[in-house]
Amino acid sequence: MLHAKVKSETLKGIVDIVSTLVDEAKFNVAVDKLTLKAVDPAHVAMVNMTVQKDAFDEYSADETELGVDLDKMKEVLRLSRAGEVMELQQDEERNRLVINVGNITRRMNLVDTTGMSDPKVPNINLPAKVAVNSDELQKGIKAAESVSDHIALTASPDGFEMFSEGETDSVSLKLPKDLLISLECKEKVRSLFPLDYFSNMVRAIPAGTVVTLSIGSDYPVKLEFTMADGKATVDYLLAPRIESD
Amino acid sequence: MLHAKVKSETLKGIVDIVSTLVDEAKFNVAVDKLTLKAVDPAHVAMVNMTVQKDAFDEYSADETELGVDLDKMKEVLRLSRAGEVMELQQDEERNRLVINVGNITRRMNLVDTTGMSDPKVPNINLPAKVAVNSDELQKGIKAAESVSDHIALTASPDGFEMFSEGETDSVSLKLPKDLLISLECKEKVRSLFPLDYFSNMVRAIPAGTVVTLSIGSDYPVKLEFTMADGKATVDYLLAPRIESD
Amino acid sequence: MLHAKVKSETLKGIVDIVSTLVDEAKFNVAVDKLTLKAVDPAHVAMVNMTVQKDAFDEYSADETELGVDLDKMKEVLRLSRAGEVMELQQDEERNRLVINVGNITRRMNLVDTTGMSDPKVPNINLPAKVAVNSDELQKGIKAAESVSDHIALTASPDGFEMFSEGETDSVSLKLPKDLLISLECKEKVRSLFPLDYFSNMVRAIPAGTVVTLSIGSDYPVKLEFTMADGKATVDYLLAPRIESD
Structure with a gap:
């Protein structure tokens, strides 16, 4: 009920x-x-x-x-x-x-929920954590969209980068440490993601939300944030594309 | 001239x-x-x-x-x-x-008017009269649009209702007597109308206009209103769909 | 470099x-x-x-x-x-x-510029000069678009006119001398132009720009204006359509 x-x-x-x-x-x-x-x-x-x-x-x-x-x-x-x-x-x-x-x-x-089983949330350990305003993620996605279908997320001890490369062009949004809300990163990590999924997920996040990204190398990315004055918590998890080159 | x-x-x-x-x-x-x-x-x-x-x-x-x-x-x-x-x-x-x-x-x-004869306005007697702000009609139409191609208009001594029913869902906008500008209704009457026509007609009425609907049971609906500070008067008349169930 | x-x-x-x-x-x-x-x-x-x-x-x-x-x-x-x-x-x-x-x-x-030779700007002498706000040109174009694919530009000692004629309808925007910023015209001149080109060119001009049109009879029109506080100068040149009637 x-x-x-x-x-x-x-x-x-x-x-x-x-x-x-x-x-x-x-x-x-x-x-x-x-x-x-x-x-x-x-x-x-x-x-x-x-x-x-x-x-x-x-x-x-x-x-x-x-x-x-x-x-x-x-x-x-x-x-x-x-x-x-x-x-x-x-x-x-x-x-x-x-x-x-x-x-x-x-x-x-209501929709029949028989057969709608709860997926198991994988227990993964992601070495880097970047907290950033969702508006910055939006900006990086907008820049990437005209260049490629993929976006690479890189965290290093110096900052966070969103990078896309097409046949003739490339584009990057670099956020040095001081433009991030927080950064925990011991060594450089980088994973590549399908831009459409990443874009749709980030677009669903209300403007101005603090998002914590957990990043590894060729690992899924986790986006954590809260809504409704902290009374709702959300984790998004997105699988990486393995880079062929 | x-x-x-x-x-x-x-x-x-x-x-x-x-x-x-x-x-x-x-x-x-x-x-x-x-x-x-x-x-x-x-x-x-x-x-x-x-x-x-x-x-x-x-x-x-x-x-x-x-x-x-x-x-x-x-x-x-x-x-x-x-x-x-x-x-x-x-x-x-x-x-x-x-x-x-x-x-x-x-x-x-100018367009040739030969053959554009004036239609005869039918003389029908509609038992119920509901005066309502056109914005409320807009709201009821918007709610109905995702559910069905038809809309039922019901007047009763208690108020006015717009109701639509689809295969799995239904939606209604109920306006009790005190939310209406006026209501004359001795017994419940109800007619069903094609939503697209009703929607197009209501959309053509300027926002905030007082519309008087005359309603019967399985009878046409008449929408009366004025424009241009009362210097133009309009009657719309819409034929009902006869309900099959 | x-x-x-x-x-x-x-x-x-x-x-x-x-x-x-x-x-x-x-x-x-x-x-x-x-x-x-x-x-x-x-x-x-x-x-x-x-x-x-x-x-x-x-x-x-x-x-x-x-x-x-x-x-x-x-x-x-x-x-x-x-x-x-x-x-x-x-x-x-x-x-x-x-x-x-x-x-x-x-x-x-960068794009390969081999084979992108500079076109020669023709040296033409256009007898009439009309200076007008680009917003007026926009208005005339908007009026013409529903009537014809062509637009005639006419300058006379009295003023400037944009005129379009379709099969059943015609439309004109007349700007008498006092609504123009300046007018140099000894005798009436008129040329016809493809509306799509003229429209695209005028739309590219920032709103509120003073445009000087140089007009002849069955001759190209030249549109001159400046941008960036006068630090950029632009000439557009558009070839006429020869009227068949």
């Missing part, structure tokens, strides 16, 4: 983060929090999210699973104004989610 | 209302007013409009008919700024309309 | 002017200025541009030629904010142009 009230921008933040990777998602409802783990269909990226009860204006729940069509959630979110409170009510009998926003009531069938 | 000056936003309002249903229209010019009756090509919707002489800054006319290509009028309207006065002059000799806006002169051939 | 710093809006102005006619361009670099002459692939229009050294924040150069892919320049310009200074550095060894904007470095291969 779930009955909750939540500001539309909080719900939008949650939906945007998840819908970058999947169209339908299984939310694990607990008495004190919502959690979600999902992998994209190509098994390249993963999201692991925890939303505490107090990210909601009101929250009362028993343990359950909610299979949600995220496109439908986006439709309903488009009907709300910023700051407006939305009411979510599970209708267990008809297996529906009922959403009230202002004078509008939207009833949507 | 017609020679008139009119604020561009007034002319734009008139053109938008009519162009929702037809591409070409016959305006009946009288000494003291313009009137127009038109039916869309599929004979589903009708507009009946009267624009009084004093909606214009200047107006001098003899009884005549003007066949106008509304797309061309829109082109000319795009050349004007809000508040700018446009001059319309019929050139009877060459069967043209000459429009001056600022330093620009546009001359356009 | 070229090493220069320049405000992004100055560089954007230069690139917009040239990219209207060609995708790749050869800039002639001199110690005190950049010059460029280019003809569009259909040989209908020509641009002749001189950018003085002091249009740049810093400028140091030896005589050389730079073949530039203008689409790539536009990509880099999109990474800059207004007012931001961009650094251009020729890497002669690798035949590259290195551009720094903020923390971003973009390296791009």
Whole structure:
């Protein structure tokens, strides 16, 4: 059972983060929090999210699973104004989610969660940690997009670099240590990533968010950040492309 | 003969209302007013409009008919700024309309009105009357669009509802009596309408306009409103879809 | 050799002017200025541009030629904010142009300039000169676009007119002498031009620029204007269409 009230921008933040990777998602409802783990269909990226009860204006729940069509959630979110409170009510009998926003009531069938098993979050040890404003990541992605389909992330004791190379051109965004929020890096590490995935993930992060990237050499990158005044925590994990040259 | 000056936003309002249903229209010019009756090509919707002489800054006319290509009028309207006065002059000799806006002169051939007969406005008696702000209608339409191609309008002694139902989802906007501008309804009535027509008609109504809907059961809906500070009156009439279930 | 710093809006102005006619361009670099002459692939229009050294924040150069892919320049310009200074550095060894904007470095291969010979600017004598704000030209073009693919420019001792005529409609923008910045015209002259070329050229001119048009009868039109506070001068030349009627 779930009955909750939540500001539309909080719900939008949650939906945007998840819908970058999947169209339908299984939310694990607990008495004190919502959690979600999902992998994209190509098994390249993963999201692991925890939303505490107090990210909601009101929250009362028993343990359950909610299979949600995220496109439908986006439709309903488009009907709300910023700051407006939305009411979510599970209708267990008809297996529906009922959403009230202002004078509008939207009833949507829940998605069958049989077969939507929770992916296992891999336990990897990434040697470098870079904390940076998401706006800087956006800038580096925008620069890379015209040059290549890939982006290399490099951390060194001096700073952080996003680098892309095409046939005739290359582009890099270099952030020396003093432009980073924090840097833990003993020796240079570098991994290459598919730009489209990295771009979609970073775009889903609200502007001005502090993102901590954990980087290794030819290893996945982890992006950690919080939303809803710290009451929601998100880990994104993205698999590397192995460089052929 | 017609020679008139009119604020561009007034002319734009008139053109938008009519162009929702037809591409070409016959305006009946009288000494003291313009009137127009038109039916869309599929004979589903009708507009009946009267624009009084004093909606214009200047107006001098003899009884005549003007066949106008509304797309061309829109082109000319795009050349004007809000508040700018446009001059319309019929050139009877060459069967043209000459429009001056600022330093620009546009001359356009009039459309042949032979065969553009005035449709007969049906005399129907609709038991319920709901007056509502057009912004609320917009909101209900936006909510309905992702769910179904149809929208049901229901009036009851308690209020007004817009309801749409798809295969898996439904959505409703409920406006209780106190959120309406006025309500006359003795018993519940309900009719179903094609959403695209209803949406296009409501979108053509300027934001913040008071619209009076007359509703019956499985009957057409009538939307009445005024524009140009009450100097233009419009009736839209839309045929119902008969529900099969 | 070229090493220069320049405000992004100055560089954007230069690139917009040239990219209207060609995708790749050869800039002639001199110690005190950049010059460029280019003809569009259909040989209908020509641009002749001189950018003085002091249009740049810093400028140091030896005589050389730079073949530039203008689409790539536009990509880099999109990474800059207004007012931001961009650094251009020729890497002669690798035949590259290195551009720094903020923390971003973009390296791009230069284009081979062999075979990109400078077009000869024809020496033509055009009897009428009309100086007008580019915003008025924009307005006339916008009015013409819905009516015809051609636009006639007419200068007379009384003023300047832009006129277009389609099968059923015509449109004109008349600017009497007192609405022009200056007018030198002894007798009426008129030439017809392809609207798409004229429109693209005028759109590349910054809003509010004073443009001097030199016009003859069935002769090319010359558009002269300055940019970067007068430190860059541009001539556009556009060939006429000969009227068949």
